[in-house]
Amino acid sequence: MSASLVQQEPLSLEKNVVTQLEQAFAGKLSAKVVRKRRVWAQCSNDVTIDVLRFAKEKLQFDHLNFITAVDWKKYFDLVYNLWSIANKVELMLKTQLPHTDKDELVPFPTSTTVYQAAEWPEREVYDLFGIEFKGHPDLRRILLREDWTTHPLRKVYDRRGYPINPSLGLSGPPETWRINEGKIALPAKWLAENPEVEEEILTINFGPHHPSTHGPLMIRFRLDGEIVVDDDIVIGYLHRNHEKLGENNTWIQMLPYPDRTNYISPINWEWAYVSAVEELAGIEPPERAEYIRVIMAELDRIQSHLMFLATAGDEVGQLTGFVWGLRDRELVLDINEMVCGARMLPNYFRFGGVNRDLPKGAVEKIHEALNTIEKHLEEFSAIYEKNPVFLKRFQGTGVLRAQDAIEWGAVGPPLRASNV
Structure with a gap:
């Protein structure tokens, strides 16, 4: 049963969160109330996943807003932002990871075992910072191309770009991005597993420039008749990298x-x-x-x-x-x-x-x-x-139940439409 978080005095709810976290992880975690409805905590990296599970199961922080990282040159901060829908309190949890050389990955356990919504944010942190989430069900790049070889939000990343590999025989400006030895790698599972086997499942590439996508987006649908049985979504065609601009x-x-x-x-x-x-x-x-x-x-x-x-x-x-x-x-x-x-x-x-x-x-x-x-x-x-025609197209299609919307981190209109 979830811990009682009934508010009795100003900030009592937030203080209760701090108390329970520090008692449960004594010596491994420090926390404080930043202001009304916001709690900050920092924990040792060996208990991070346990803290996330405790926050979700005992303190009702059931909604994962985002995961990101900060490169401090000597170490990384890995940041989790959680929200309690029932109590309307935000928890910002940070943990430190050791720094490595430019292209060396930093291993860390995945939080998808606690929050399903962590799947895409962890891919983004892996893509841009090079933190490798062990146990992630589908860890691959999400914004950059599959053949990209570096992690651009690391501070050691040269914002001017990289020299063209001379073995490619290409010409261009002195500094530009480079590809991985000219071998363009397709995303995992992008090709049919066994193209010689005939099956009733039809694969359709949708986009990246289709009027219904309202912007560059690629979806690889697998259809059984008119029913979508699987898909793979490719975003990142229009990533402006404001984070890197902000560094300068x-x-x-x-x-x-x-x-x-x-x-x-x-x-x-x-x-x-x-x-x-x-x-x-x-x-x-x-x-x-x-x-x-x-x-x-x-x-x-x-x-x-x-x-x-x-x-x-x-x-x-x-x-x-x-x-x-x-x-x-x-x-x-x-x-x-x-x-x-x-x-x-x-x-x-x-x-x-x-x-x-x-x-x-x-x-x-x-x-x-x-x-x-x-x-x-x-x-x-x-x-x-x-309108019966409109309702026929929408009712029963793409149903997102309230608990699924919370678990997968939906926000805004989709979350409200699921009655949350």
Whole structure:
């Protein structure tokens, strides 16, 4: 049975997490309350997996947000970010790993035995930092090509690139990326296991440039009739490596980049970045700026959901929904242009506030847009929720149950749609 985490006094829930962790792993772990709803902990690397299991099973940290690493040149920090859905508390767990030479892998046990959602984050850390997660069910690169030979988020990685291998007989600039002796390796399981055997399973390569993918994405489907029985997903065609840019830019020089990380919901990504810097620097934005941020972020959320609603219709032949979604999204983009000076990449947030106040007439324009969108919701409901053709395509397809959504680390609309 999960430990009791009933809140009785300010921060009692967070303090209870700290107490139970330090008691369970005495001498191996230290923890502290950073602020409300956030606990920080650092543990010895030989108990990390045990700490994760204890946090999940005893303290109800059932949702793995992400795994990442930090290269401090002398050692690596391996970082796990956990969230308790029941108690709404975040746990940031760190452990140190020894550093190695540029291309030498650092072994560490996989956490997929505790969290299924760790599968892709561990692949990313392996790809970019060279930490080899022993026992991982499918450890291979996820962002870079299969024939890439280095790990670019290590500090020893030469950001200018690597010399071309002269044996390839290629010409080019003095510094560029190199391939592995000219031998292009295909991803594991990319070819049929036994191409001579005829079977009813059909393999289809979907993408990487297909209009339904909304960006470069490759999926290798295996079909039994019309039923997808297996797939292999290839991402990374559009990885901008903002992390490496951040190693050489100032804090303020990085402000335009969150917009480009997710151009469908740029303002919310700006907010995530400036909030992190403000917390580090101890900056408290003025109240008016906080209100403006909330207003613009909520408008940003509305327009991004309208885009999702529109494209969902497009993919099942509901072109009316596609046009209506883009029509209403334009109302919010008009506000972005009026307030921020740009429609898609606003670059509006600043450390300590926003780059300008709301202009004259903005509040009235916001009210007008929201009233219009609210009136149109009934129209969307009619063509989506009350349309038997649309419902036939969606009901019972791709069902993600609540527990599966949590276990696999779903966030945002997919998690809410699973009733979490």
